[in-house]
Amino acid sequence: MKKYLSFFRLRFVMNLQYRVAALAGVVCQFFWGGMAILAFYAFYQTDPASFPMDFQATASYIWLQQGLLAMLSLIGGTDGQVFEAIQSGNVVYELCRPVSLYAMWFSNNVASRIARALLRFIPVVIVSSCLPAPFGLMAPPDAGTFFLFLLSLALALLVTAAFSLVVYNVTFFTISDRGVRLISTSLSDFLMGGIVPLPFFPEGFRQFAELLPFSCMENVPLRVYSGDLSGAPMVRAILLQVMWLFLLVLIGKALEHKALKRVVVQGG
Amino acid sequence: MIEVSHLRKTFRVARRDEGFGNAVKALFHREYEEIHALNDISFSIGEGEMVGYIGPNGAGKSSTIKVLSGVLTPDGGECRVDGRVPWKQRVKHVAQIGVVFGQRSQLWWDVPVVDSFELLRDIYKIPEATYRKNVRDLTELLDLRELLRTPTRQLSLGQRMRCEIAASLLHSPKILFLDEPTIGLDAVSKLAVRDFVKRLNQEHKTTVILTTHDMQDIEALASRVILIGKGKILLDGTLDDIRKGNEQIDETIAHLYKQYDI
Ligand SMILES: Nc1ncnc2c1ncn2[C@@H]1O[C@H](COP(=O)(O)OP(=O)(O)OP(=O)(O)O)[C@@H](O)[C@H]1O
Ligand SMILES: [Mg+2]
Numbered sequence: 001m002k003k004y005l006s007f008f009r010l011r012f013v014m015n016l017q018y019r020v021a022a023l024a025g026v027v028c029q030f031f032w033g034g035m036a037i038l039a040f041y042a043f044y045q046t047d048p049a050s051f052p053m054d055f056q057a058t059a060s061y062i063w064l065q066q067g068l069l070a071m072l073s074l075i076g077g078t079d080g081q082v083f084e085a086i087q088s089g090n091v092v093y094e095l096c097r098p099v100s101l102y103a104m105w106f107s108n109n110v111a112s113r114i115a116r117a118l119l120r121f122i123p124v125v126i127v128s129s130c131l132p133a134p135f136g137l138m139a140p141p142d143a144g145t146f147f148l149f150l151l152s153l154a155l156a157l158l159v160t161a162a163f164s165l166v167v168y169n170v171t172f173f174t175i176s177d178r179g180v181r182l183i184s185t186s187l188s189d190f191l192m193g194g195i196v197p198l199p200f201f202p203e204g205f206r207q208f209a210e211l212l213p214f215s216c217m218e219n220v221p222l223r224v225y226s227g228d229l230s231g232a233p234m235v236r237a238i239l240l241q242v243m244w245l246f247l248l249v250l251i252g253k254a255l256e257h258k259a260l261k262r263v264v265v266q267g268g
Numbered sequence: 269m270i271e272v273s274h275l276r277k278t279f280r281v282a283r284r285d286e287g288f289g290n291a292v293k294a295l296f297h298r299e300y301e302e303i304h305a306l307n308d309i310s311f312s313i314g315e316g317e318m319v320g321y322i323g324p325n326g327a328g329k330s331s332t333i334k335v336l337s338g339v340l341t342p343d344g345g346e347c348r349v350d351g352r353v354p355w356k357q358r359v360k361h362v363a364q365i366g367v368v369f370g371q372r373s374q375l376w377w378d379v380p381v382v383d384s385f386e387l388l389r390d391i392y393k394i395p396e397a398t399y400r401k402n403v404r405d406l407t408e409l410l411d412l413r414e415l416l417r418t419p420t421r422q423l424s425l426g427q428r429m430r431c432e433i434a435a436s437l438l439h440s441p442k443i444l445f446l447d448e449p450t451i452g453l454d455a456v457s458k459l460a461v462r463d464f465v466k467r468l469n470q471e472h473k474t475t476v477i478l479t480t481h482d483m484q485d486i487e488a489l490a491s492r493v494i495l496i497g498k499g500k501i502l503l504d505g506t507l508d509d510i511r512k513g514n515e516q517i518d519e520t521i522a523h524l525y526k527q528y529d530i
Contacts, residue, residue, distance in 0.1 A: 001392070002390055002393075003390045003391045005408055006386075006387050006391070007392035010383060010387050011375065013379070014376070014378050015377065015382075019281070089372070090372050090373070092334065092339050092369060092372065093367075093369070093372060093373075093374040095338070095339040095358070095362075096337055096338075096339060096367045096374075097362060097391050098359045098360070098363035098366075098392065099359070099391055100359070130385075162520060195497050216402050222412065260341075260358075261341055262341075264300065265334060265340060
């Protein structure tokens with residue numbers, strides 16, 4: 001266990017070095033968040049009755065999404081290094097270590113997500129909670145909700161990391177990461193509620209999307225926070241997160257097992 | 269200590285002729301060529317031996333090292349290192365060996381070398397006292413003092429290689445695989461690395477397999493030489509067996525390659 005914590009620590013420190021990138025990211029995220037909220041506001045004003053979420057909750061969803069982007073987007077951050085290691089064959093050195101490749105990549109992945117998000121999250125939260133009423137980040141309804149938010153956020157982080165690990169291991173077979181990456185990011189961006197929150201999806205399709213692993217990523221914590229997702233549906237959503245976490249870890253590990261047997265480390 | 273018998277590995281390599289038309293054709297129909305990287309390889313190496321593994325480009329040297337270090341599963345044949353089958357017991361196996369691939373880096377790129385060392389200490393669960401002693405000895409012998417606090421990406425090739433070799437020895441492995449460890453080193457570093465490997469072998473009885481294209485490495489280090497070409501072992505003996513009269517070592521080897529048509 002200690003070795004994986006060491007990976008975590010080193011990766012964490014490495015990511016904290018990228019302060020300039022984080023600053024640029026924050027500026028960009030304010031801009032996007034503001035634009036998105038204005039667009040939703042225009043939509044809200046034309047017909048408040050058909051708006052499926054509370055407006056304040058929608059604004060909070062968007063600000064949290066921007067603040068946590070580096071933590072909860074599927075591919076990005078330091079993932080490029082893993083793809084590069086697989087393509088160039090530098091993965092031999094990782095295979096020469098007495099560690100489980102899966103556990104090592106998983107702890108690296110989670111560490112970079114947390115480190116990168118920390119740098120961006122704080123400024124976004126501070127500024128957005130100072131904005132006037134329906135446009136800013138609201139406080140959660142009560143302490144219990146906030147606790148559930150943290151729990152579902154942790155699960156969302158693990159589900160997202162487990163999904164990236166599946167993508168990593170598929171790359172062992174396809175060698176080029178472009179295809180897998182393109183498909184998984186475009187699908188996930190939409191289906192996890194990255195473009196519009198899931199409640200805005202049409203009936204029928206929404207119920208289907210809610211069963212997919214993507215809905216267990218940012219969708220759950222961001223809606224739990226504002227109280228938009230509560231009671232029995234929330235419990236179901238959190239249980240689904242746990243289930244997909246298990247399944248994705250199993251799939252990732254099975255793929256890796258197969259990959260290590262069959263796959264050839266690139267280069268001489 | 270190392271027993272290899274009838275090892276085989278075939279790679280399927282996609283080939284196409286040059287040109288746009290052929291690239292489009294390759295989209296629909298791939299032509300594969302089978303390359304027998306390892307074609308019935310057998311040898312055995314005893315404890316404390318130092319063996320030079322030589323052969324022309326593409327002969328199968330790196331592939332053999334990969335099989336021995338558990339990162340490549342062969343198609344056939346057997347291999348035991350210290351009683352372990354490397355690719356079947358990868359995690360247990362790699363804890364006991366040290367590997368350097370000269371063309372690659374095992375140090376974490378963005379952090380000072382010493383951070384990489386500390387991570388390796390945790391990975392291999394090296395006791396603190398042993399770790400300190402090894403770092404002290406290696407720093408001295410490979411002249412690393414100035415380098416330890418520098419991020420890896422700011423080291424020159426030769427400086428990095430010395431750190432790489434140190435990194436592969438922190439856990440005091442009994443077996444060391446060196447795949448082109450002297451690539452890109454200047455005369456001084458080369459001599460330092462050679463001296464160091466020699467001492468390691470003499471003082472700690474570490475078993476060493478070394479591949480290289482620098483015949484002076486072989487001359488300085490290896491009492492035994494295995495020659496491989498096109499995936500087959502062609503010769504297994506001492507340098508003196510190979511050498512005729514007082515030819516330069518490079519010429520001897522060139523003759524040998526010609527003679528075997530590899
Ligand atoms: N990942 C791979 N995929 C396909 N073929 C490979 C792969 N790695 C090696 N080969 C092939 O296997 C053969 C042996 O390669 P290997 O890397 O073992 O040679 P080598 O003896 O180390 O050569 P060099 O001295 O150039 O390093 C070569 O013909 C090469 O084309
Ligand atoms: Mg090679």
